Amino acid sequence: MTRNEGTEKLVLLLSGPNLDLLGTREPEVYGTDTLADHVERARVAAEKRGYGLEHVQSNHEGDLIEAIHGARGRCAAIVINAAAFTHYAWGIHDALAAYDGPVIELHISNPYTREAWRHETVVAPVATGSVCGFKGLGYEIAVDGVIRLLEEGAGE
Amino acid sequence: MTRNEGTEKLVLLLSGPNLDLLGTREPEVYGTDTLADHVERARVAAEKRGYGLEHVQSNHEGDLIEAIHGARGRCAAIVINAAAFTHYAWGIHDALAAYDGPVIELHISNPYTREAWRHETVVAPVATGSVCGFKGLGYEIAVDGVIRLLEEGAGE
Amino acid sequence: MTRNEGTEKLVLLLSGPNLDLLGTREPEVYGTDTLADHVERARVAAEKRGYGLEHVQSNHEGDLIEAIHGARGRCAAIVINAAAFTHYAWGIHDALAAYDGPVIELHISNPYTREAWRHETVVAPVATGSVCGFKGLGYEIAVDGVIRLLEEGAGE
Amino acid sequence: MTRNEGTEKLVLLLSGPNLDLLGTREPEVYGTDTLADHVERARVAAEKRGYGLEHVQSNHEGDLIEAIHGARGRCAAIVINAAAFTHYAWGIHDALAAYDGPVIELHISNPYTREAWRHETVVAPVATGSVCGFKGLGYEIAVDGVIRLLEEGAGE
Amino acid sequence: MTRNEGTEKLVLLLSGPNLDLLGTREPEVYGTDTLADHVERARVAAEKRGYGLEHVQSNHEGDLIEAIHGARGRCAAIVINAAAFTHYAWGIHDALAAYDGPVIELHISNPYTREAWRHETVVAPVATGSVCGFKGLGYEIAVDGVIRLLEEGAGE
Amino acid sequence: MTRNEGTEKLVLLLSGPNLDLLGTREPEVYGTDTLADHVERARVAAEKRGYGLEHVQSNHEGDLIEAIHGARGRCAAIVINAAAFTHYAWGIHDALAAYDGPVIELHISNPYTREAWRHETVVAPVATGSVCGFKGLGYEIAVDGVIRLLEEGAGE
Amino acid sequence: MTRNEGTEKLVLLLSGPNLDLLGTREPEVYGTDTLADHVERARVAAEKRGYGLEHVQSNHEGDLIEAIHGARGRCAAIVINAAAFTHYAWGIHDALAAYDGPVIELHISNPYTREAWRHETVVAPVATGSVCGFKGLGYEIAVDGVIRLLEEGAGE
Amino acid sequence: MTRNEGTEKLVLLLSGPNLDLLGTREPEVYGTDTLADHVERARVAAEKRGYGLEHVQSNHEGDLIEAIHGARGRCAAIVINAAAFTHYAWGIHDALAAYDGPVIELHISNPYTREAWRHETVVAPVATGSVCGFKGLGYEIAVDGVIRLLEEGAGE
Amino acid sequence: MTRNEGTEKLVLLLSGPNLDLLGTREPEVYGTDTLADHVERARVAAEKRGYGLEHVQSNHEGDLIEAIHGARGRCAAIVINAAAFTHYAWGIHDALAAYDGPVIELHISNPYTREAWRHETVVAPVATGSVCGFKGLGYEIAVDGVIRLLEEGAGE
Amino acid sequence: MTRNEGTEKLVLLLSGPNLDLLGTREPEVYGTDTLADHVERARVAAEKRGYGLEHVQSNHEGDLIEAIHGARGRCAAIVINAAAFTHYAWGIHDALAAYDGPVIELHISNPYTREAWRHETVVAPVATGSVCGFKGLGYEIAVDGVIRLLEEGAGE
């Protein structure tokens, strides 16, 4: 796998609804770091590998769809923690399907150990891979991993 | 998260049925690297962080159960690509439930983009996290990630 | 049950999509009162017990999520008629899960006597209680009830 | 909605199986008040609005069916906490279907946050409305609400 | 496990609907012993271990519920063959949930080798254990076993 | 098919819950005849063929079970309109299974054109036959038919 | 219920696939009478009440549909034993839905005591009533019953 | 069917999420025409029959709900390609339910030949009709058809 | 899309079971036009575009299968209103799968607003597109549309 | 297993709908041989073992039912490729159930590797055995096998 022609060395990191509460909501599940902390560490990881990071958080499905549209032909990869949208927002699925680069599905906790409705995912069918349950480390692992996927290939 | 008392700086890497064919079976899905290639890269990643790596591959569910038993109180973490056993071998689930350290579920491809029967997993309910779809990079990402989880904690 | 520390004597009343049509849409199901009529009567009921009432109506899920965020640490309780969002908008569920005070699910009609898809609710798993089918009286019963829950406790 | 011709200013309050244990069974779910306490507060609420209250508790489905028969043409409304019968006793459903006044389904806790079998209800399809999860306040809120429904109408 | 404070050395044995026909109904499934024969042998078993036995058979769910209520704080254990009620009578479930001692589910035949509707059980979720398919011996095995559980503990 | 040895020329007619309301409840579904009218016509039909008719109506499942027990070895056939019990009261199923003569399931209306929960029947698996939807004529058609089945055989 | 204007005193009796084998196929289920025997007895029953009987048997769904079309505005009632077509031939359902008189669903055995796929019926949703399990008597009971429904009404 | 009183000769054409990408996304499924091309052809078709066309595209469910509200009493018909919203956005369902004129569900491809989740539709239960799979022609066929429905009636 | 080599400018229009009753059956659902009226208007539409129209109606699945066979290599397109066969007659599915030109599924009403069994369709998986719910206009819209698809292409 | 008394040394080979297209329809699935080719090879195989072969192909379920009727007491075995009828035509199931000799279910391709609706079979519950996926060889393997079953028994 290599970077699509025309795209920049840029990863789009997307955060879905309620993630703006990170650090204050159910800390026993999600830890005490804020979203800004997570994003900052992810940015550092990206920059270490010569990539930029663009971050969008929204509680509106439409905003995330449009951010994905904006990444077409410009960002080399998308890492998305769609939060609750993961489980029903098929509009995000279709937007991702129209995006050419690798897509990593990210969850801080492991959704498969939680409620049944969190086991359905609209992101997985259009995802290249996923990173779940690494808590605070997940953001940088996902960003670092997808860049390596682009730069080093994948043993194919 | 920190290393359980009494355990060594050692990660147990488990590979389930048919993974001994890696590199020759459906290369368009799994790549051309052999299992030995994957394990070697994972070992390098572990050693960079001062850990050893023990690897067991078996086509027998009972062997994997017993390898997990052997890790209790000795290995600091388990990374398991249970392959087809992922979807029905509850004996592995119970063995992992009796293990105290972190468990990472690993898949080379993304099972949620494949047949319906690959969407059920007996590993997830007892896993700390998962790494799917990173193809050749998955082994080292998972091993590296779980060691960092042990050494650095998780932003909790 | 008592008012959480730091919150004001204030109830947040939320109205979901299409409720701005109340009084004109299917009056045989929902009555002829407008949403403003319902809210006004709820406000009077709140003020009789020394509480204020804040009302937000939106056809955008994201707006309701953000209104719930804004109630954290400020409003003593939430009464929510999520309308169609009740049945799929898990983002609202997660937002309510991150709110500490009592949450009352409100419906003007009784959804369990209507179409099957109206029997699923994302609000119920995070609700303290519910009021359904009281038509025009529901708004004030719910607001009055939740304030009494806060002020008088619940026979616990 | 107005009182049916021929009926008295009387509300029938029905309590299903095991509610005679209230105050002693799972107090963390149901509180410490006894059924008599609940009924007494409901009676006071009814009398404040000029209504009488008749109460029947039984662990026998047949007794509840016959109490409902006895309310036809005599009681202005029914409030029913059918407890476990809520989930399978279709004989109660048919009895309520043959009753003309408003019927309020009452639960002390919120059944939708409990076991799956408590999510089915035979009462809802023939209920005018419901009051759930208000714990000790539920009895009086339901009785007071249904009388107001009869006396004041419902904003229709 | 030890006997709850305040309870007597007394086991309540409950028999559900149609068990009064035992010995005459489908003897190829249930044997030719009458219910009295079973109860007598169970009583002997109880008395050998210094316990009394109280037996109630009823074709009315309400009677069984009330017998369970009567055992609270008085009988040390319950053994219940709920017969057909096993499969739908949630009122019995709730009554057993409000009882503090051990509950043993008893069946003369093995319900899992019979019709599908006999595979659902409302007793199991509130049972400590079960004894099925021992035909004429089941009554005394269940009574003897539950007394040993109380007297000897369980290797915990 | 012939009358079982030892039984009398007697048909047991059973009516389940709420049928005591016949003639007053939903007359557009069930007609205006009372239960007494139906039973009387059925008795006339039986007597024309030299049989007696015994009728039991109850809102208690246990009563119906015991009436069925009482028919064993005494009544030549049973006609049962179990009303709402049809759909969940497996205790009645087991009682009928222990009865040797022919059993006819009777419904005044056609349950298969009504709500889904009326499509399940605990009586059918132990019934010889059924008569549904003949409204006021159903009682006598069922009684007359089962006697002919006994007296004339069935073309076997 | 009265005969529709314009129709004759004529009942259409329909027999579906494989019923031409009656008397030779699985006699332990269906008896030894031939279809001609059944039809003859039904004809006698009809004539006793002043009605004619028209009979059509076919193994072709299309033939039965067209026979139903031919009964519109001409035959006063239809009695249909659709045999295997009962369970999937929705074309027959639609044809019956376009017929105005009463429709009786007839089965010689009781389908609810047989395989699961025989429990679904496309006839029931458009049937006035049904007669099942009366074996050789079913044909005449159904024909006699539907004529009485037309001539005597139904106690409505 | 005729135009509702008070409405103008105006069709509202609605396009859901991701349709702004038309012509660039999966052209083998959706063709190479842009949304503007489709809308323009639809406008020409409308104008040929003396109607205007108003078009709204949005990736926000709330915007579409409000566009539907704005059509009440003003636009004579709605043609809606809800794209991914088709499969879960019940808020759009409720908004359409509150609209009085004809509603045509439009899809460029045939969703029933695609993934299972595209077979569910919240639009269909409130639609007058649908046009699927005509690719580039679908927009004008749907707009032209609904106008003819209004102007010529429908053979009723 | 262009006309397959060797086919004539001819559309085959197929009508399934009970459609011969059109105009007389449930006119509130299907209108008062007869099938001949619909076919005639469709023929006019085809001829305006230089195509002929062949029409076959049958209540026999086999006849429709054979008509489809006869269209192979001869008719340029098929428009099929399979009526009740739509929901179970997989033989028609297989026949259509063996036909090379475009296939349009046609329904006069909108099946998705009717009974659940009308939501399954054996035609859709092998259809190019569909036209539903346009009542009397559907026949000509479908025929006109499929010819344009052949002659003009589809914006691909 | 031996030939039933009275039957001839004759195998009935049945082919369901659309098989008359064999050799022209989806040759990549079914091969290029025509049905006549398959039947001829099967006849040769039968004759080698001293049996005759009778072949019936029809697109009408009724014709196949009647062919099966005609085989009773005359043909020693049936081999049936019911094609699409395999999946819903229960009339064929009932006809085969009334036939006494061995029945072999035949499919040219392997239906279990195709669409889900091809996994259900009405033939299997009444079949002695099956032969699937042997393409052009299947006809003769099935015919040869069933004759050997009759002549040699089966190692019983």
Add this chain to the structure above:
Amino acid sequence: MTRNEGTEKLVLLLSGPNLDLLGTREPEVYGTDTLADHVERARVAAEKRGYGLEHVQSNHEGDLIEAIHGARGRCAAIVINAAAFTHYAWGIHDALAAYDGPVIELHISNPYTREAWRHETVVAPVATGSVCGFKGLGYEIAVDGVIRLLEEGAGE
């Protein structure tokens, strides 16, 4: 029930995967006794009644199958705690089906109060009876009970 001819006074006790961990794994669920403790107590119980006990534990399904084969015609009964294999290992089911003596299903805890996947059992359909939830006492109760079943019969 009596001992099968040719078998010895010997009970085979089988323990499935992970039971070798007993006493160390989830002691709050399974207690602190080791498997050896359980087996020893069971052996004492068997010897009291003049029987021997043979014990096999394995984490390999194949080993258990072979142990069951070895019991045919030699051991008088089998008691099996199949642990996780209980829920999917149909090979064990088939092996038990080929064994003629009584089979008792044993569980230390009550699987019906645990995860849903523990409610399915492949052992139950071939078991004579079961003993669940008696913790440390279960082994001896089951062994003692099955010997009594053999020696005393079962009241049949």
Add this chain to the structure above:
Amino acid sequence: MTRNEGTEKLVLLLSGPNLDLLGTREPEVYGTDTLADHVERARVAAEKRGYGLEHVQSNHEGDLIEAIHGARGRCAAIVINAAAFTHYAWGIHDALAAYDGPVIELHISNPYTREAWRHETVVAPVATGSVCGFKGLGYEIAVDGVIRLLEEGAGE
């Protein structure tokens, strides 16, 4: 279909769990021949066509997986009677998926006439064809058939 390059004229015949009991287990279902008898006849059939036969029976899934691995590039075809493993052992599925030659699924009886859990098969999705229900003849029919498929092609 022709033999894959590099493979020998050798068929691998695999027998799953409990088949070593053949001839002694449920002879009314499986006949009295031993597995050795079946294999011997299959070997003769193979040798008649110039092929060798290799046979492996195991009660261990892992052994069968490894036997399949060993056939890659060496055996021309596999015939597998996976017995109970057929219904859950996805590891065998994956091993077969990695094998390039034809695979024939073999069953001695017809699993579709037995318990529901025997209707699921993990072998079918990767099988070329199947032979079921030919009892003692099945082994040689399957082996002979797959060799003919290799040698003669399949009429493609």
